[in-house]
Amino acid sequence: MVSPILAIVIPLAIAFLMPFFSALSRKSVKWVFLAVIAFNFYAAIMTFLRVLSGPILVVTAGIKPPFAINLLIGPLGGLLFLLFEGVAFLYAIFLLKAEIKEPVHRFFMLFLLNVAGATGMILTGDLFNLFVFLEITGISAYGLVGFKRDKKGLEGGVKYLILGSVGSTLFLLGVALLYSQVGTLNMADIAGRIWMLKKPTLYAAFIMFLVGLGVEAELFPMNAWVPDAYEGAHDTVTAMLSTVLSKAGLYALIRVVFTVLSPQKAFLDLLLWAGLITLLLAELSALRQKNVKRMIAYSSVGQMGLVVFAFGMGSLFALQAALFQAVNHVLSKGVLFLSLAIMGKKREGLELENLRGIGRELPVTGLLFSIGALSLLGLPFLSGFWSKISLLLSTADLKLWVPLGLVLLASIIEAFYYLRTIGVFYTGTDFRFAETAFIRLLPVLVLVFVILYLGFRPGVLAPYLKGAARELVDRSGYIGWVIGGLKP
Amino acid sequence: MAENIIFYGSSIALAAIGLLIALTRRNLIKIIIGLDLMETGVNMFLISIGYRRGGTAPIFDIPLSKAVDPVPQALVLTAIVIGVAVTALALTFAVRIHEKYGTLDISKLREMKW
Numbered sequence: 001m002v003s004p005i006l007a008i009v010i011p012l013a014i015a016f017l018m019p020f021f022s023a024l025s026r027k028s029v030k031w032v033f034l035a036v037i038a039f040n041f042y043a044a045i046m047t048f049l050r051v052l053s054g055p056i057l058v059v060t061a062g063i064k065p066p067f068a069i070n071l072l073i074g075p076l077g078g079l080l081f082l083l084f085e086g087v088a089f090l091y092a093i094f095l096l097k098a099e100i101k102e103p104v105h106r107f108f109m110l111f112l113l114n115v116a117g118a119t120g121m122i123l124t125g126d127l128f129n130l131f132v133f134l135e136i137t138g139i140s141a142y143g144l145v146g147f148k149r150d151k152k153g154l155e156g157g158v159k160y161l162i163l164g165s166v167g168s169t170l171f172l173l174g175v176a177l178l179y180s181q182v183g184t185l186n187m188a189d190i191a192g193r194i195w196m197l198k199k200p201t202l203y204a205a206f207i208m209f210l211v212g213l214g215v216e217a218e219l220f221p222m223n224a225w226v227p228d229a230y231e232g233a234h235d236t237v238t239a240m241l242s243t244v245l246s247k248a249g250l251y252a253l254i255r256v257v258f259t260v261l262s263p264q265k266a267f268l269d270l271l272l273w274a275g276l277i278t279l280l281l282a283e284l285s286a287l288r289q290k291n292v293k294r295m296i297a298y299s300s301v302g303q304m305g306l307v308v309f310a311f312g313m314g315s316l317f318a319l320q321a322a323l324f325q326a327v328n329h330v331l332s333k334g335v336l337f338l339s340l341a342i343m344g345k346k347r348e349g350l351e352l353e354n355l356r357g358i359g360r361e362l363p364v365t366g367l368l369f370s371i372g373a374l375s376l377l378g379l380p381f382l383s384g385f386w387s388k389i390s391l392l393l394s395t396a397d398l399k400l401w402v403p404l405g406l407v408l409l410a411s412i413i414e415a416f417y418y419l420r421t422i423g424v425f426y427t428g429t430d431f432r433f434a435e436t437a438f439i440r441l442l443p444v445l446v447l448v449f450v451i452l453y454l455g456f457r458p459g460v461l462a463p464y465l466k467g468a469a470r471e472l473v474d475r476s477g478y479i480g481w482v483i484g485g486l487k488p
Numbered sequence: 489m490a491e492n493i494i495f496y497g498s499s500i501a502l503a504a505i506g507l508l509i510a511l512t513r514r515n516l517i518k519i520i521i522g523l524d525l526m527e528t529g530v531n532m533f534l535i536s537i538g539y540r541r542g543g544t545a546p547i548f549d550i551p552l553s554k555a556v557d558p559v560p561q562a563l564v565l566t567a568i569v570i571g572v573a574v575t576a577l578a579l580t581f582a583v584r585i586h587e588k589y590g591t592l593d594i595s596k597l598r599e600m601k602w
Contacts, residue, residue: 128563128566131567132566132570135570135573135574139570139573139574139577142577142581143577146581146584149584150588151588151589151597154581154584154585154588155585155597157581158516158578158581158582158585158594158597161574161577161578161581162510162519162523162578165523165527165574165578166507166510166511166523166526169503169523169526169527169530172530172534172567173503173530173533176530176533176534176537176560176563179534179537179559179560179563180537183557185559
């Protein structure tokens, strides 16, 4: 039995020991990094299995909540925990062979801080603690984006830093506003007393949280940093931003809206339209991009918009679809960014024209990229198909015809530019076969395997998604877990 | 409560001025100053939430009615530390950007466009 709190504490502690490991042996750093992430993955698996029989409450300082910071891992937290650590573990394997600019140990240090922060965000049950983890995640991410210290990296990093710190300061203002009214910082405790808030205060707090967390969750118009930061960052960092970080921000947003603030109709409508606008604008911008990495960055924003839109519908079925879509987004974007990183090693620059014929040169990587992209588009018998179809069905279920049409339109745009990209990958002749090292392909292969497996058996995930969606809808259940009887 | 209103109003105003500076200025150093002002405003807001007229430091032997709320002060300490880290990192970025681009004007960073 591993306490989930160790998945936050150990990466934090080891991150600050990285200079010592580097002094011992420069080669050891990446193995230490891999070992820590592997431990986190192990802790996540153990926690996930324990959550199946009931939520876990972890208290700190031996004091019961709401008087001390607590962690609470319900079905939703357990699912995301497993997903995050699993993906991070694959990235750690991928990084074994990656070229990283010196000083390498600082890169891994920031990466560990980032993983610890994202893990903390999904596990904590305290609003101020959430702010601290948001900042840990954010600051390490700014550093990671600018790590290459070239023009693109610096520009992306500084844009991310400005918007990110404006966002988290607004988040802190929202926390202060809630604290001034209810006098507590425990999420469940606030949720139990949210009736004490007057309507204007509640709405003001919601706006603060929406804008503050919208930066990480890539909602329009707070997502101006996304394309620059994604393009400028190291490939694995981009994958991390697109999969883990955006989901951590999204989790914080929906946890605050659904559990802490109670999902008012107006809040959900705002989420729905914010998501929809984000989706459409991002897909239209993606269409115009010449650089493939930047194009996928816009597509990532669009997908986040789609997920937020689905959360905004608010029905149990829609929440399930939204979570499934979020899981699929993690899997596909992991595949896309990692396989793009492999392709980038072969060619100068990631402009679409430079990548002509790369699918012939790197047949396995090209195939994996195509599967990831097709799953994102919702081709039948790939995992993305099931999430997209259930998302569309739940939209139709609520008779939201205009949004349904817009989502379909966005899907068509998305299909167009992804198919165009795949088409370019397979044109041209006379390329020699030059596949990359197996260890680099392994993480992508694992992700594609999961996509295919879920594509043929979407039912495997259903009970977990249902449990997670219930956790979001059932506020009093969540409050009861923390304040009531649940034994730590 | 009138004086609390003044505290709330002025701290929020400071945060709003900071936000305005951070979002409208073009010079990176000014943006960083804006971010700092915003943080200070929010920190002052937190402190004024816990303020009690005539209250003193919340130490154990003081009756609770005479002490100010200690929680916001703990929060502000944490927030200040985080703010220092962000400012330091932002200044590092500013130095590097000045080295590479020869300017601190953020609108001139045109390596990448929308």
